[in-house]
Amino acid sequence: MVETIKSGIAMVKVLEDWGVDHIYGIPGGSFNSTMDALFAQRDKIKFIQVRHEEVGAIAASADAKVTGKIGVAFGSAGPGATHLFNGLYDAKMDHVPVLALVGQVATNTMNTDYFQEMNENPMFADVSVYNRTVMTAEQLPKVIDQAIRRAYQAKGVAVVTIPVDLGWQDIPDTFESTAADYRISYPQPADHDVDETLRLIKAAKHPILYIGLGATGASEEVQKFAEMYKLPIASSALAKGIVPDSNPAYLASAGRVATKPAVEALGDADLILFMGSDYPFGDYFFKPDATFIQVDINSAEFGKRHHVDLPILADVKATLEKLIERGEEQPMTKWYQANLANNKNWHDWINKMAQSTKTPLRVEPVYKEINRIAKKDAAFMIDVGNVTIDSLRLLDMNPKQIFKTSGWFATMGFGLPAGLAAQLSYPNRQVFTISGDGGMAMVAQDLITMAKYHLPIINVVLSNDSFGFIKAEQDDTHQSHYGVDIAPVDFAKVAEGFGVKGFKVTNHDELVAAFDYAKTATEPVLIDVKIADERPLPVEQLRIDPEKFSAEEIAEFNQIYDSSDLIPFSQILKQYQA
Numbered sequence: 001m002v003e004t005i006k007s008g009i010a011m012v013k014v015l016e017d018w019g020v021d022h023i024y025g026i027p028g029g030s031f032n033s034t035m036d037a038l039f040a041q042r043d044k045i046k047f048i049q050v051r052h053e054e055v056g057a058i059a060a061s062a063d064a065k066v067t068g069k070i071g072v073a074f075g076s077a078g079p080g081a082t083h084l085f086n087g088l089y090d091a092k093m094d095h096v097p098v099l100a101l102v103g104q105v106a107t108n109t110m111n112t113d114y115f116q117e118m119n120e121n122p123m124f125a126d127v128s129v130y131n132r133t134v135m136t137a138e139q140l141p142k143v144i145d146q147a148i149r150r151a152y153q154a155k156g157v158a159v160v161t162i163p164v165d166l167g168w169q170d171i172p173d174t175f176e177s178t179a180a181d182y183r184i185s186y187p188q189p190a191d192h193d194v195d196e197t198l199r200l201i202k203a204a205k206h207p208i209l210y211i212g213l214g215a216t217g218a219s220e221e222v223q224k225f226a227e228m229y230k231l232p233i234a235s236s237a238l239a240k241g242i243v244p245d246s247n248p249a250y251l252a253s254a255g256r257v258a259t260k261p262a263v264e265a266l267g268d269a270d271l272i273l274f275m276g277s278d279y280p281f282g283d284y285f286f287k288p289d290a291t292f293i294q295v296d297i298n299s300a301e302f303g304k305r306h307h308v309d310l311p312i313l314a315d316v317k318a319t320l321e322k323l324i325e326r327g328e329e330q331p332m333t334k335w336y337q338a339n340l341a342n343n344k345n346w347h348d349w350i351n352k353m354a355q356s357t358k359t360p361l362r363v364e365p366v367y368k369e370i371n372r373i374a375k376k377d378a379a380f381m382i383d384v385g386n387v388t389i390d391s392l393r394l395l396d397m398n399p400k401q402i403f404k405t406s407g408w409f410a411t412m413g414f415g416l417p418a419g420l421a422a423q424l425s426y427p428n429r430q431v432f433t434i435s436g437d438g439g440m441a442m443v444a445q446d447l448i449t450m451a452k453y454h455l456p457i458i459n460v461v462l463s464n465d466s467f468g469f470i471k472a473e474q475d476d477t478h479q480s481h482y483g484v485d486i487a488p489v490d491f492a493k494v495a496e497g498f499g500v501k502g503f504k505v506t507n508h509d510e511l512v513a514a515f516d517y518a519k520t521a522t523e524p525v526l527i528d529v530k531i532a533d534e535r536p537l538p539v540e541q542l543r544i545d546p547e548k549f550s551a552e553e554i555a556e557f558n559q560i561y562d563s564s565d566l567i568p569f570s571q572i573l574k575q576y577q578a
Contacts (some may be wrong), residue, residue, distance in 0.1 A: 002172045002173070002174060003172075003173045004170040004171060004172060004173055005142070005170065005171060005172075005173035006036075006037060006040075006167065006168060006169070006170060006171075007137035007138070007140045007141070007166055007167050007168070007169050007170070007171045008033045008034050008036060008037030008139040008140070008166075008168065009037045009040050009041065009138065009168025010141040010173065011034070011037065011140045011141045011144050011162075011167070012034075012037045012040070012041045012044075012045060012170060012173060013041070013141070013177075013453075014141045014144045014145050014148070014175075014177045014179075015045060015072065015099075015144065015148075016041065016045060017042050017177040017179040017180070018069075018071050018145075018148050018177065018179045019070075019082075019179070020045070020069075020070065020072050021044070021045060021046060022043060022045060022046040022048050022072075022424050023038070023045055023047055023048065023072045023073065023074065023101075023462045024048045024050050024055070024056030024057070024059050024060055024072070024073040024102075024370055024420075024519075025045075025048075025049075025050065025053065025056050025073055025074035025075060025080075026049065026050060026051070026052075026053055026056070026075070026076070026080060026086065027049075027076070028075075028076020028077065028080050029076065029077075029079075029103075029105055029116075029164070030076045030077035030078075030103030030104055030105055030116060030164045031074060031075075031076040031077075031080070031101075031103035031162075031164065031394060032164060032177070033162075033164050033165065033166065033167025033168045034074065034101065034103070034162060034167050035047075036041065036167065036168065037167055037215040040478065041281075042064040046424075048355065048420070048424065048449065048453065049449070049452070049468070050417075050420075050446055050449050051085060051445045051446050051448055051449060052445060052446065053073070053074075053075040053080050053081075053084050054083050054084070054085075054086045054087055054413070054417075054443070055087075055413075055416070055417040055420070055443055055445075055446045055449070056073040056074070056075075056084070056417070057073045057075075057084040057085075057086065057087020057088050057090075057091075057098070057100065058086065058087035058090055058406075058411070058413065058414055058417035058418065058443075059071070059073065059089070059418065059421040059424075060072055060073035060087060060091070060098050060099075061087050061090045061091035061094070061096060061098055061367070062094035062404060062414070062417060062420075062421035062422065063100055063421040063424075063425055064091060064097050064421050065094065065096050065404045065418075066379065066402060066404055066418075066421055066425050066426070067425050069097075070097040070098065070099055070148055070151055070152065071091070071096075071097070071098045071223075071421070072098070072099045072100075072101065073087065073098070073099075073100055073101075073568035074100065074101035074102065074103070075100070075101075075102055075103065076102075076103035076116075076543065077102070077103045077104050077105055077116045077117065077118060077120070078118055079116075080102075080103060080119070081102045081103070081120055081123070082123070084100055084102075084335035084368070085127065085535070086263040086411055086413075088124075088127045088128075088157045088159075088412055089127055089409050089411075089416070090406050090409045090414065091156065091157050091233050092127050092128075092156055092157050092409075093407070093408035093409040093578040094238075094406070094407045094408055094409065095155040095156065095158040096155060096156075097148075097151035097155060097156065097157075097158075098151060098156075098157045098158070098164040098187060099144075099147055099148055099151045099157075099158050099159075099160070099343065100124070100128075100157060100158070100159045100160070100399070101160055101162060102120055102124070102159060102160065102161040102162065103161075103162060103164060104117070104120065104133065104161050104162060104163045104164065105117045105163065105164065106163055106164050106165040107163045107165055107166065108165070110163060111503050120133070120161050121133055121161065121518070122342075123220060123275050124157075124159040125184045126527060127157050127159075128156065128157045128158060128159045129150055129151065129154035129156035129157060129158060130146070130150035130151065130154075130157075130158040130159065130555060131158075131159045132147070132160055132161070133160075133162075133163070134160060134162040134163065134166055134354075136159065136166070137166045137167075137169035137170075137171050138171045138172075140166055140167065140171075141171075141175045141177070142175060143160055143177075144160060145175075145177045145178055146398050147159075147160050148179075149182060152184075157460070161268070168569075171491075177421075186191065186297050186315035186318065187297060187313050187314050187315065188314055188315065188318050189295075189312055189314035189315075189318060189319040189322050190312075190314075191314045191322070191326070191426060192321055193310065193314070193320070193373070194312075194322045194326050195326060196310055197273065197293050197310060197312070198229075198323065198326065198327050200271060200291055200309070200310065201229055201231070201262070201271060201273065201295060202229075202330070204270050204271035204291060205270055205335065205416050206268055206269050206270045206271070206335050207229070207231055207269065207270070207271040207272075207273065207335075208231060208232050208265055208266060208269040208272055208273070209222070209225070209226050209231040209232070209233050209234070209273045209275070210233075210234045210235065210236075210266070210272050210273065210274045210275065210277060210314070211233065211234075211235045211236070211239050211242060211243070211275050211276060211277065211316070212235065212236040212238065212239050212275065212276045212277020212278065212279065213236065213238050213239050213276060213277070214275060214276015214277060214295075214296065214297065214315075214316045215235075215239060215242050215275055215276045215316045215317070215320075216239075216242060216276075216430070217317060218242070218316055218317035218320055219242050219243060219244075219399040221320035221321055221324065222242065222259050223243060223247060223249075223290065224318060224320075224324055225320050225323050225324050225327070225410035226249055226318055226523075227249070227329050228327055228328075228329055228330065229336075229376075230330050230332060230333045230336040231249070231273070231336070232249050232251055232261075232265050232339035232340075232343075233247070233249050233250045233251060234251050234252065234254060234262045234266055235252060235253055235262075235277075236252065236253055236277045237252075237253040237257045237258070237277050237388070237392050237405075237407070238253070238403075238404075238405070238407045239253075239277070240252065240392055240395070240397060240403045241397040241398070241401055241402065241403040242344055242399060243399070244397065244398045244399060245395070245396045245397050245398075246396070246398070248340050248343060248344065249266055249336070249339065249340060249343070250343075251339065251342075251343055251393060252393070254266045254267075254281070254540075255279075255281045255284070255285060255540060256389065256538070256540050257344060257388050257389050257392050258389075258392070258539050258540060259392070259393055259437055259539060260346050260537075260539040260542065260566065260569075261339065261342045261343040261346050261569075263285060263539050263540055263542075264486065264569035265339050265342070265569075266285050266286055266287075267284070267285060267286075267287065268287070268569070268573070269287065269290055270289075270290050271285065271290060271291040271292075271293070272286060272290050272291070272292050272293070272306070273293045273295075274292060274293065274294045274295070274306070275294075275295040275296075275316045275319070275320075276295065276296060276297075278301060278305065278494055279305055280305065280408075282305040282306045282543070283306075284540075285540075286305075286306055288306075288307075290306075291309050292306045292307060292308050292309050292310075293308075293309060293310040293312065294306075294311050294312065295312045295314055295316055295319050295521075296306045296308070296311075296312075296313065296314075297313070297314070297315055299311070299313050304320070309342055309575040318522070322352065329505060333578075334576045334577055334578035335576075335578045336574050337576050337578070338569075338573050338576040338578040340573070340574065341572050342567070342569050342572050343391070345565075345566060345567050345572070346566070348565070349535050349563070349565050349566050350364060350393065350394065353562070353564065354367070356395075357507075357508040359506065359507050359508075360464075360506075360530055360531055360533075361505070361506075361507070361508065361511065361529060361530065361531050361532065361535070362531065362532060363390050363394070363462060363531050363536070364394060364532075365508060365511060366460065366462065366511065366529050366531065367391075367394035367395060368392065368509055369512065369514075370395065370432060370460065370515070370517040371394075371396045372396065372514050372515065373516075373518060373519040374395075374396075374401070374430065374432070375429070375430040375453055376398065376400055376401070377400045377401060377427065377429050377430070378401050378402075378431070378432060379401065379402035379404075379422040379423075379426060379429055379430070379431045379432070380395055380397070380401065380402065380403050380404070380432050380434065381404055381405075381414070381415050381416075381418035381419045381421075381422055381431065381432065381433045381434070382403065382404065382405040382414070382415060382418075382433075382434050383405070383406075383412060383413065383414050383415035383416075383433070383434065383435035383436060383439035383440070384405065384411060384412045384413075384414055384439060384469075385409045385412060385436045385438060385467070385468060385469040386436060386440060386462075386464075386468040386469050386472075386483075386535070386536055387415075387434055387435060387439070387462055388405055388410075388464070388467075388469075389437045389536045390536060391403070391405075391434055394534070402422065403412060404418055404422075405418075406422075412436075412438055412442055413439050413440075413442035413443040414439070415434060415435040415439060415440070415459075416433050416435065416439075416440065416443045416444070416446055416447070416459065417443060417446065418433065419431050419432070419433035419450075419455075419457045419459065420446065420449060420450065420455065420457075423450075423455040423456070423457050424453075430458070431455075431456075431457045431458065432458045432459075432460060433457060433458070433460065434460045434462070435459070435460070435461050435462070436461070436463075436464065436468070437460050437461055437462070437464065437486055437489060437491070438466075440461045440491060441461075441486075441489060443568045444494055444498075445498070446498045447459070447494070447495055447498040447524070447526065448499065450500060450524040451498055451499030451500050451523070451524060452499075454523060454524075455460065455524055456461065456521055456522050456523055456524060456525075457524045457525075458518045458521070458524075458527070459495075459500075459524065459525065459526040460526075460527050460529065461491050461526065461527065461528045461529065462529055462531050463488070463489070463491065463528055463531065464530075464531050464533040464534075465485065465486050465487070465488050465533060466484055466485060466486055466533045467483075467484040467485075467486060468484075468533065468535065470483075471484040471535070472535045472538070475535075476541075488489075490504055490528065491526060491528035492504035492506075492527075492528045494526075495526035495528075500523075500524045500525065500526050501517075501521065501523065501524070501525045501526070502526045502527075502528065503517070503525070503526070503527045503528065504528050504530070504532050505527060505530065507526065507531040511529065514527045515527070525575035535561075537561045537563060538561075542557075542563075542566075542568075543556075543557035544557060544558070544563060544566055544568050545568035545569075545570055545571075546568070547570055549567070
């Protein structure tokens with residue numbers, strides 16, 4: 001006789017085969033058969049009880065971003081399902097694999113307007129790459145297996161809706177998942193494309209290397225080739241950490257979540273070697289007539305952000321290896337020296353601001369403390385808003401560390417759920433969440449989850465009683481400030497109420513003491529830093545160059561942003577005759 005197994009347990013075993021070791025959600029009546037299966041397999045997969053399904057879905061997306069493995073979250077029928085959307089759209093927009101399990105009423109009550117019954121498939125049609133309702137108990141493990149394959153293959157969200165009665169039914173215990181058979185392979189560069197790239201770079205006067213997440217795992221190759229061909233390095237904001245911030249040629253990102261050296265260099269570059277990125281703001285920050293070499297594993301990306309002179313369908317790391325192999329050391333250039341000098345001036349200015357002890361506190365001293373206690377393999381989970389700009393500029397990172405945020409969807413409230421994911425995925429690593437007061441207020445209830453599971457996450461809240469990012473947009477569009485003020489919250493007290501050690505920081509001495517405590521804490525900590533409501537330096541609209549602005553305009557800008565020590569790039573280019 002063929003042995004039998006509960007369909008729900010067979011499904012959970014498929015998750016185990018694919019390397020899933022934890023899953024987020026809140027139990028509900030329509031999900032009870034799966035809860036029963038998770039209980040049966042509790043030694044293999046850990047159920048993480050969140051306090052809002054949105055947090056679970058964002059955490060699942062963050063799991064995929066942090067580890068590369070599929071993240072899994074669930075919601076029960078009706079409200080549990082609809083709460084998942086924010087995290088699922090984050091995964092869709094940032095192209096990471098997530099599986100959403102959705103509860104449904106029993107098959108005998110479907111299509112009868114039963115309590116909490118919804119036709120859930122149409123809801124998830126846009127967000128998903130795979131979206132099915134299981135029809136029989138025998139299908140359940142097979143559909144889950146297929147859903148995971150599709151999520152990996154399409155780098156997106158798979159949704160499986162499960163009528164509650166099916167998971168309790170016995171089925172033959174014969175199904176084998178395809179996890180062990182799944183393979184990934186990337187295209188390799190052609191020699192003639194590599195040789196043409198080298199020729200074009202040598203012919204350029206102001207070349208630059210721009211990397212995105214496609215360069216993950218290629219830190220050494222990026223740096224070696226950039227040094228070999230004397231290329232300043234810029235990156236997308238999401239690619240921060242691939243190249244260490246200590247590298248004097250690493251300029252970071254252009255745009256608004258950006259640095260002065262990167263904005264200026266890309267605006268003057270006559271050749272851009274664009275590798276593994278889908279940076280959407282090229283129209284604003286790249287010269288339209290720059291020679292553009294694009295390397296990507298997906299040919300649909302070619303020409304999407306800038307006209308392309310040389311498309312190369314290949315893996316970034318493999319391409320860099322071939323460029324290094326076939327290339328030759330180039331002499332120092334005045335363009336390269338000018339960018340190193342500009343980058344040094346920028347970091348000197350940041351370091352000066354970090355010494356400030358004035359109150360309300362500037363943001364730079366806060367990051368100085370984060371950098372001081374951060375371990376060499378720390379993970380930084382960053383919320384959305386001014387905090388994203390500040391973290392891109394001020395975290396001093398190396399390639400062993402992790403930097404993740406909500407990129408394309410840019411959902412506030414990402415930081416705390418992502419911290420849960422990072423700590424659960426890497427229990428022996430130090431994890432920071434860095435949030436504004438707006439983002440923290442959206443998800444603060446899941447501090448309870450950190451306390452419940454004893455996750456020693458260091459939560460930093462930058463409180464300025466303002467939606468500062470939007471306030472700046474209202475300034476830029478000459479609007480009145482409206483709807484951007486936030487009622488003050490003492491998040492230290494909130495944290496204490498949820499079982500997390502809290503610190504309220506209003507001056508420099510309190511700042512240092514709080515981070516001294518956090519450095520050795522073995523339980524979660526929240527540090528609520530009351531900072532000045534000041535806009536981060538708008539590097540995309542600097543007013544410091546006397547060739548473009550009047551002395552009065554420059555003086556006014558420097559008064560607001562304390563930027564008088566920053567040197568216009570045009571002056572540095574002249575100094576180096578570049």
